[in-house]
Amino acid sequence: MAKKTPINLRVNLGKLKLKNPVMTASGTFGYGKEYSEFFDINKLGAIVVKGISLKPMKGNPSPRICETPSGMLNAIGLQNPGLKGFMKQQLPFLKTLKTKIIVNILGNSVDDYIELAEAMESVGVDAVELNVSCPNVKKGGIAFGTEPFAFEELITEVRKRVKVPLITKLSPNVTDIKQFAKIAEDSGSDMISLINTITGMSIDIRTRRPRIANITGGLSGPAIKPVAVRMVWECSRTVKIPIIGMGGIISPEDAIEFILAGASAVAVGTGNFINPAATIEIIKGIKSYMSTEGITSVNDLTGAMRCLKDRL
């Protein structure tokens, strides 16, 4: 009998090499400590930490979250300890981990992003993710992620200054996400991650007040999965750089769906809240799917959706 070929979960996102394609989504995994009480977080492909800004941010007033059908809204307001706080309080623990560390950064100007990216590169994080859903103060508050010119400038300028792998995280709140994927690729981003949350809102009809203090918030969770899968598929047919897919992933089946749609890796966000061990179960589940389907390298699943030609 032939020796069973071992299943290979390794993926190379350009220079960023992961032991498996499952990572955490920014803002849903803190800085790693909390979930390390539940399982061995070194088993993850990568950890993406909560977004870091130059100065500490207090975030929005409470209530910040509410539940919606198969989803949730959040308006945390990017609460974070700031660059210095991160370096002092969080980085030492992260440095002890045997998995890749990706830092999500956010700013109100191109300079903010450059300073953050350079700082992260200098301390040796494995990749930097640009959260472009923040308002661009210089451009009158329009988010970097929905204004093509600001978006292009941001990535181009950051790229000039750092060699660390750059991930651009795309906002789904746009008419044509392919356009942004292409700009990210052309501006030197090493990969793209998508989707960030979709802007939503919910009202308590008894108090007649919005359910979150910020009025609008970001919708995440299984409810948005079909939108996220569609966007990953659209982008994967547009760019050649690797895609990190996310939006509503809870189970191995969800993760595989994103990979078939064209993602090289996936991230779990809200899913961590539903099941703290979701990421670990997803890694196992992908493995057993591959062995059932006779696939030896997870890379062979990326974009392996089949469809009738005439529909493309």
Added chain:
Amino acid sequence: MAKKTPINLRVNLGKLKLKNPVMTASGTFGYGKEYSEFFDINKLGAIVVKGISLKPMKGNPSPRICETPSGMLNAIGLQNPGLKGFMKQQLPFLKTLKTKIIVNILGNSVDDYIELAEAMESVGVDAVELNVSCPNVKKGGIAFGTEPFAFEELITEVRKRVKVPLITKLSPNVTDIKQFAKIAEDSGSDMISLINTITGMSIDIRTRRPRIANITGGLSGPAIKPVAVRMVWECSRTVKIPIIGMGGIISPEDAIEFILAGASAVAVGTGNFINPAATIEIIKGIKSYMSTEGITSVNDLTGAMRCLKDRL
């Protein structure tokens, strides 16, 4: 004891006067006949029928729908009997009803829309809803609803030709829906309805094929409600014309949420599938909410969300 003030559900959407603010969403209520077996459809504020094109359309191949978390995808492909078929097979029944009849129309060119709108006006339908989610053949297939110039031209030209109340149905697949709401208002649309479905996709990981033959489809149902409520709220702060809110409404609470966000009327789509009597229960539920809250006219609820000023 004071006489109890009767509860007034009447709403005036410009010239279009409804006995109550609850209508059906296009494509989810056929041409009225089917649900008339379940309840007295004359009790509805209005019936919006499935989109009509000039020529009959066969629609997309099967499978056309699939379920997603708290939602569904559809790619019916605008199957309809065409203008002549509608006039012959559907209009006679609709004419017997004691509720307002709104016809959703769709075309691939401005001329298509004009011809359809004129035909509908001539047979005395109560309003025409422009479904702008169709590709504009002249403009290389970009949808009217996502390209501001084509959108503006369409509404302006149709407006010139008909006096019948015009509803423009907005697509949520845009960066800034307020922009489209404003154009609709400025171009002479009497009201706007929103949201149409959000483009999504789902893959069966066992067959590795998309779950609907068209690959992508439109996401509807409770999953999209937070996005729809947000968009209604944004538009209501931008335009003065009445708004018909929809997207995931199943219960009276859902409907009231849209009204508080700024809708003058609401439409139930996928909700009809979950509960064929949803519309009727919603009318009753709005009434009992109003009596609990001591509100006599439903118009007083429109946009009556309260919020902290500093968040606006």
Added chain:
Amino acid sequence: MLSVDSSLDPLLKRPISLHRWLGNGDFQLLYRVVGKGTDILSRRNPGDKLDVIGPLGNGFSVSRKHGEPLLIAGGLGIAPVFGLAETLHSKTPPLLFYGARTAKEVLCIDQLQSLGINPIIATDDGTLGKKGNILNVLNKFITQNPKLKDQYAIYACGPEPMLKAVSTFAVKNNMKAFISLEKHMACGVGTCLGCVVNTTKGHKRVCKEGPVFPVEDIVW
């Protein structure tokens, strides 16, 4: 169509055939747990209320003018086929060809026998009846009794590949055949146009014009 519970996930009603009318408005359903919805359904307690709309669509309507009924059931296709057999049994008991994956999944045998119906069975794994595909069994049967072609009309329910095979069989043998189709459904009442099947007369709604169609109408 029935709601398995009031949660928004799963959202849609599930289409389940009427298995048996018990009189007084009571009825039985026979279903297999295949996914989330049927799983939840199977955990509901006796006495619980379910939200059901129906009966919907056309159902099998047997006319002796087409010939004596020859029933074919594949897997859970037995649910409506048994119901049909029950309404037919008063006259000559119908012929029934019944295919399933394995013996355990062969249902209603006692009830069928008490109706005087001795189904011809085939299972994929040979644990009951003939081993293999029920269509092969039928093929052999008709080849050995070619006269039966003119005396019988086919009524079939089962998975799509089986129904396709029934269709090929019926056409080849020039037999009248009616098949009950399954499509994913949203509304169940004909408004969403989600459940259509391509027919010689255009797209037809399985929930409304179907689920039973004459095979010759279907464009596979």
Added chain:
Amino acid sequence: MLSVDSSLDPLLKRPISLHRWLGNGDFQLLYRVVGKGTDILSRRNPGDKLDVIGPLGNGFSVSRKHGEPLLIAGGLGIAPVFGLAETLHSKTPPLLFYGARTAKEVLCIDQLQSLGINPIIATDDGTLGKKGNILNVLNKFITQNPKLKDQYAIYACGPEPMLKAVSTFAVKNNMKAFISLEKHMACGVGTCLGCVVNTTKGHKRVCKEGPVFPVEDIVW
């Protein structure tokens, strides 16, 4: 935090306090059906498995250095307060002020009495104990026994308006007080930052640094 079932609606786990430890890893929860999640929970059958993570956060930690414990429970706030009372009863039984809407919603009275605790009760409708707000009762009690101020420290759980009143009361009377807060939660473990409360030391996570906070830290 517990999942009421595996459906995606409702999606999030629900935070429920540990009511009583029964030993051997067994524990009891005490909850009120207020919405969809608790409704589903109440329909689960004996023997069903629930997905639970916990115990989370800090819980009440009573130190006699602050004084003797004076417990205040409002409504379902009795759930953790009872647990606390139980762990405390070995020494002098604590004082317990217990407010509820109506007699029916006053829970655990027998168990409290078997611990030697005779709660001072107030109900909104006067169907049990004093009529009115439990804070008024407490106010009167302390006014009549002003020396108790220095001997007691407050531990309270209940709806936010009650906790605000406890806070005002404690400040006015210069008493040490610890309150258990409720906020909507997503993760329950400190990662989502959804459940924060504004404190003198910035935003604190109710699920992690709480739910119990010294009143003087809270910025209302």
